Amino acid sequence: MTVLYLTRPGSELRKQRGRLQVLLRGEVLATLPIREVERVVVMTVAQISAAAAISLLKINASVLYCSARGTYYGVLGRGSGQTERWLGHVARWQDMAYRVQMAKRILQIKIRNQRSLLRRQARNHKEPLMAAAAAQIGHLLPRLDETADLPRLMGVEGRASAIYFGAFGRCIRQDGVVFTGRNRRPPRDPVNALLSLGYMLVLGEVVAALMAEGLHTGLGMLHEPAGERPSLALDLLELYRQPIVDRLTLSLVNRAVLGSSDFDAQEQSGVRLTGEGLRRYLQYYEKAMTTPFHLGHNGSETSFRMLIRQQVEAFRADLEQRQEWCPQPLGL
Structure with missing residues (x-):
């Protein structure tokens, strides 16, 4: 399982046919199957599409929002029971x-x-x-x-x-x-x-x-x-x-x-x-x-x-x- 870090300002995370893509100004920086993602860590000003967020929630993957200075903002996750x-x-x-x-x-x-x-x-x-x-x-x-x-x-x-x-x-x-x-x-x-x-x-x-x-x-x-x-x-x-x-x-x-x-x-x-x-x-x-x-x-x-x-x-x-x-x- 993979933890995906978004560290470049302006990054985007999108879903594309069962995969997640990380883009910066239209250039694909990384791509991997959604099922292999355990967590996404957003450490900068970045965008996650609704389709990508929903796909992550469906597999019970979480999204941590924080800063590179060590400030914790919160976690998006589904939880259970x-x-x-x-x-x-x-x-x-x-x-x-x-x-x-x-x-x-x-x-x-x-x-x-x-x-x-x-x-x-x-x-x-x-x-x-x-x-x-x-x-x-x-x-x-x-x-x-x-x-x-x-x-x-x-x-x-x-x-x-x-x-x-x-x-x-x-x-x-x-x-x-x-x-x-x-x-x-x-x-x-x-x-x-x-x-x-x-x-x-x-x-x-x-x-x-x-x-x-x-x-x-x-x-x-x-x-x-x-x-x-x-x-x-x-x-x-x-x-x-x-x-x-x-x-x-x-x-x-x-x-x-x-x-x-x-x-x-x-x-x-x-x-x-x-x-x-x-x-x-x-x-x-x-x-x-x-x-x-x-x-x-x-x-x-x-x-x-x-x-x-x-x-x-x-x-x-x-x-x-x-x-x-x-x-x-x-x-x-």
Whole structure:
């Protein structure tokens, strides 16, 4: 299955005899069978014909609307069985003890992933300050078990993330590329631009998986509902920030796949990838999402894209009281 990215301003997506065509000023840039398309990601001003949109909805493919700066706008998708599942989802969401339990599971994995990434970087590059930061993060894990409400859980998460991003800059090993802390809306340096873009793309994957399972993307366990914010998708995104996005960012920067010349900086709108830089990033992102790996020592083969779907299915089973959801940290 293919994810189709529209990154060139003025692009058009049309249906032509069972196939989708990407056109720019009348020139066909790409064509592929509709049945092979899993998702379309629109990252610029582009047009999708009604026939193409209807064909995508018929095969339960989604369309993610976002920006190259990492801004999430929304997802077009059909979903399935929503009414009954939404009612069950709401009932579980109203149980605060259940929400706290699920939030603890999410944050246990996120904080362990943060610790693991820093530990590996410290071990590979003999960085005692990163090792110390990893130890500090580890000391916060018992606090999750001792905490019984969401605001305090978010406080523990905030402290862990402050320590993590305080040490993350030491993981950057490309001359001229500096990370002094997390910033966004807009991102003000290349590393933050890559983090924001990656988090938004994975968020779109999670939203699409939740919609396919008929769950309400706005009813989060950890993140409170807020307008149109996909709070539940933001909850599950926490499981994948370090294993997918942070690792990919470090790989692309430290191997100089992307450098300063691949970014544009503007005072008002911040830093973003150039057109060519974005297309290169997406190639590596797709590779990261689809490369097979084994879960654990004797686990089954999967990929990050498959794992997101599997975890959403398991999350739904827990909501429906069919099976306990037990997410596991991923080797970093």
